[in-house]
Amino acid sequence: MLSYMLRRILVSIPILLVVLTLVFLLVRIAPGDPAVAALGDYASQEAVERMRERMGLNAPLWLQYVHFLGKLVQGDFGRSLINDVPVSQQIRRVLPYTLELTGAGIFFGLLFGVPLGVVTALRRNTLLDYGGRIFGLAGLSVPAFYLGILLMLLFSVQLDWFPVVGGGELSDLRDNLHHLVLPALSLGLIMTAYITRMTRSAMLQVLNEDYMRTARAKGLRERIVLLRHGLRTALIPIVSVIGVYSIVLIGSSVMTEVVFSRPGLGKLMVGAMKQRDYTTLQSIMVIYASFVVIINLVTDLAYGMLDPRIRYQ
Amino acid sequence: MSEQQTSSRRRQWTTFTRNTTALIGLFLAIVVTALAVLAPWISPHDPLKQNVYYRLKGPEPTHPLGVDDFGRDVLSRILWGARTSLIVGLASVGVGMMLGTVMGIVAGFKGGPAEYAIMRGVDVLLSFPTLVMGLMVMAILGSGMLKLILAIGVVMSPRFARVAHGPTLSVREKEYVMAARAVGANDLRILRRHILPNIFGEILVMASLWTATAIRIEANLSFIGLGVPPPTPTWGNMIRDGVKWLTNAPYLSVFPGLAILITVLAFNMLGDGLRDVSDPKLQV
Numbered sequence: 001m002l003s004y005m006l007r008r009i010l011v012s013i014p015i016l017l018v019v020l021t022l023v024f025l026l027v028r029i030a031p032g033d034p035a036v037a038a039l040g041d042y043a044s045q046e047a048v049e050r051m052r053e054r055m056g057l058n059a060p061l062w063l064q065y066v067h068f069l070g071k072l073v074q075g076d077f078g079r080s081l082i083n084d085v086p087v088s089q090q091i092r093r094v095l096p097y098t099l100e101l102t103g104a105g106i107f108f109g110l111l112f113g114v115p116l117g118v119v120t121a122l123r124r125n126t127l128l129d130y131g132g133r134i135f136g137l138a139g140l141s142v143p144a145f146y147l148g149i150l151l152m153l154l155f156s157v158q159l160d161w162f163p164v165v166g167g168g169e170l171s172d173l174r175d176n177l178h179h180l181v182l183p184a185l186s187l188g189l190i191m192t193a194y195i196t197r198m199t200r201s202a203m204l205q206v207l208n209e210d211y212m213r214t215a216r217a218k219g220l221r222e223r224i225v226l227l228r229h230g231l232r233t234a235l236i237p238i239v240s241v242i243g244v245y246s247i248v249l250i251g252s253s254v255m256t257e258v259v260f261s262r263p264g265l266g267k268l269m270v271g272a273m274k275q276r277d278y279t280t281l282q283s284i285m286v287i288y289a290s291f292v293v294i295i296n297l298v299t300d301l302a303y304g305m306l307d308p309r310i311r312y313q
Numbered sequence: 314m315s316e317q318q319t320s321s322r323r324r325q326w327t328t329f330t331r332n333t334t335a336l337i338g339l340f341l342a343i344v345v346t347a348l349a350v351l352a353p354w355i356s357p358h359d360p361l362k363q364n365v366y367y368r369l370k371g372p373e374p375t376h377p378l379g380v381d382d383f384g385r386d387v388l389s390r391i392l393w394g395a396r397t398s399l400i401v402g403l404a405s406v407g408v409g410m411m412l413g414t415v416m417g418i419v420a421g422f423k424g425g426p427a428e429y430a431i432m433r434g435v436d437v438l439l440s441f442p443t444l445v446m447g448l449m450v451m452a453i454l455g456s457g458m459l460k461l462i463l464a465i466g467v468v469m470s471p472r473f474a475r476v477a478h479g480p481t482l483s484v485r486e487k488e489y490v491m492a493a494r495a496v497g498a499n500d501l502r503i504l505r506r507h508i509l510p511n512i513f514g515e516i517l518v519m520a521s522l523w524t525a526t527a528i529r530i531e532a533n534l535s536f537i538g539l540g541v542p543p544p545t546p547t548w549g550n551m552i553r554d555g556v557k558w559l560t561n562a563p564y565l566s567v568f569p570g571l572a573i574l575i576t577v578l579a580f581n582m583l584g585d586g587l588r589d590v591s592d593p594k595l596q597v
Contacts, residue, residue, distance in 0.1 A: 014433075015436075015437050015440065018433075018434070018437045019437060019441065022437075023449075026449060026450070026453055027453075029453065030452075030453040031453070031455070133334075137334075137578060137581055137582060137585070138574070138578065140581055141525065141529070141574055141577040141578040141581050142574050142577075143529050143532050143533055143536075143570075143573060143574075143577075145533065145536050145552070146532075146552065146566075146570040146573060146574065149552065149556060149559070149566050149567075149570065150567070150570070152559065153559060153563050153566075153567070157559055157560055157563070247440065247441070247442050248442060248443070250442050250445070251442030251443060251444030251445050252444065254444060254445060254448065255444070255533055255536070255537075258536075258537060259556070269445075269448065270448070270537055273448065273451075273452035273539070274538070276452075281449070281452065285445070285449060288441070288442065288445055289441070292440050292441055292442070296440060
C-alpha cells in the first residue's frame with residue numbers, strides 16, 4: 001500500500017506543475033499591464049516602471065517562471081496588487097470558510113446520496129425510484145447560486161431561521177454553524193443528487209451479477225448480500241464519481257460564497273478578477289489546483305483500499 | 314445503407330421513443346428554442362423599455378411575471394434572455410466540439426509523443442473545476458458575447474477531445490482505414506472521410522448533454538457579471554439584479570432562475586436519453 005501511495009503522489013506532481021505553468025502563462029497573456037492595473041490608469045510612467053521592476057515583470061519570461069515556482073515552494077504568494085497585503089495572509093483568513101463549506105457539502109452528499117441511491121436501485125420503477133431520479137436530474141441541472149437564492153428566500157427571508165449573508169465568526173462555533181447551514185445545504189443537495197444518480201446506476205449493474213445470486217443461494221441474509229457483496233463492489237465507481245464531483249463542488253462553492261456573501265476563496269477570487277489583482281488570482285488558482293490534486297490522490301487511495309487489484313497494477 | 318444499419322437505427326429510434334424522460338426533454342428543448350426564436354414577435358413588451366411608474370410591480374395581467382426595478386417587463390426579458398442563453402450554449406458547445414474533436418482525433422490518429430502530450434494536457438484540464446477555469450479565462454478575455462462563447466468553448470474542449478480520442482483509436486485499426494491508406498489516401502482524407510463520420514454520432518450525443526452544462530456556465534458567469542454586459546437581458550444578470558430585491562420582489566430572481574432550470578433540465582434529459590440509445594451500458 002505504501003509503494004502504491006508513493007507512486008500516486010509522484011504521479012500528481014507533474015499534474016500540479018502543468019496547472020501551475022498554465023496559470024502562470026494565462027496571467028502573463030492577459031491584456032493590459034499588471035503594473036498599470038495595480039496603480040490605476042492615472043499613474044505616471046515612472047511609477048509604472050518602478051512597479052514593473054518590483055513585480056519582476058522586466059525579467060525574461062523563463063526567469064519570471066523560475067521565480068514564480070521558487071517563491072511558491074517557499075510558500076510566498078506575493079502581495080496583493082490592490083491593497084499590498086500578503087496574499088498568503090488573505091488566503092489563510094478565508095481558507096477555513098471554504099474548507100468547512102465544501103467539507104460539509106461533501107459530507108451531506110455522502111450521508112444522504114449513497115443510501116438514497118441504494119434504496120432507489122432496490123425499488124426500481126416504483127414511485128420512490130421515479131422521485132429519486134427526478135431529484136437527481138434536478139440537482140444536476142440547478143445552478144448552485146440559484147438553489148442558494150431559493151433556500152435564502154425560504155429559510156432566511158420568509159421563515160427568518162438563518163442569517164441571510166456572511167460567514168459568522170470562526171471562533172464562535174454556534175454563530176459559525178448558524179451561518180454555514182444554508183450554503184452547505186445548497187451544495188449538499190447538489191452533491192446528494194450527483195451521488196444518488198451514480199449509486200443507483202452502480203447498484204443496478206451489480207444487482208444482476210452472478211455472485212449476488214450465489215451469495216443468496218448460500219443462504220446469506222439479504223442485508224449482508226446487499227452491503228458486503230453489492231455495495232462494496234458498487235463503491236468503486238461511486239468513489240471515483242465522488243472524487244470528480246467533489247472537484248465540481250469546489251467550482252460551485254465559488255458561486256455559493258458569492259450569493260451568501262461568505263468569506264472564502266471563491267469570493268476572494270471573484271473580487272480579484274474584478275479588480276484585476278493578478279497576484280491574488282494566480283495564488284488562488286494554485287490553491288484550487290492543490291485541492292484538485294489532493295482530491296484525486298485521496299480518490300486513488302480509496303480506490304486502492306477498496307480494490308486490491310488496483311494496488312498491484 | 315445496409316439492412317443491418319437500418320434495423321439498428323430502427324431499434325435505436327424505438328429505444329428513444331420509449332424513453333419518457335428523453336421525450337419530455339426533447340419537447341421542453343423544442344419549446345424553449347421556439348420561444349427564443351420567436352421572442353421578437355411574442356414578447357408582450359420591449360425588453361429594454363423602462364417605465365419608472367411601473368417600477369417593481371408584481372405579476373399582473375399586463376405584466377404576467379412582473380416588472381423590474383427599471384420598470385422593464387420581466388416576461389419579455391426572460392424570452393429575450395433565452396436567445397442569449399441558447400446562442401451562447403449552442404455556439405460554445407460548437408466551438409468546444411470543433412477544438413476538442415480535432416485534438417482527440419489528431420492524438421488518436423497520430424499516436425506517439427503527440428498523443429501523449431495532448432491527452433495528458435486534456436487530463437489535467439479535465440481535472441480542474443470547469444467553472445473556475447471559465448472564470449479565469451473570462452477574467453483574462455473580458456466580458457462580451459463572443460468572448461463568452463470562446464471561453465466556454467475552450468473550457469469544454471477537453472471533454473470532446475476525450476470522447477473523440479477513444480473511438481479514433483479503434484477506428485484507426487479497422488480494415489477499411491488500412492485499405493484507404495493502401496490505395497494512397499493521405500492522412501487528411503482518411504480523417505475526413507473515414508474516421509470523422511464514424512465517431513461523429515457519439516460526439517453529437519455528448520454535445521446535447523454538454524449544451525446543458527454550457528448554458529449553466531453561461532448563467533453562472535452572467536450572474537457574477539462576467540457574461541454579456543447589460544442592458545442585454547440574460548437570465549444570469551436578471552437574477553443578479555433581482556437578488557437585491559429578494560425581500561419585496563422575489564419574482565425578479567425566481568422566474569429567470571426557473572427558466573435556467575427548465576432549459577438545463579431539458580437538455581440534460583434529452584442528452585441522457587440519447588446516450589442511453591447510443592450506449593445502453595451507460596444508463597444512469
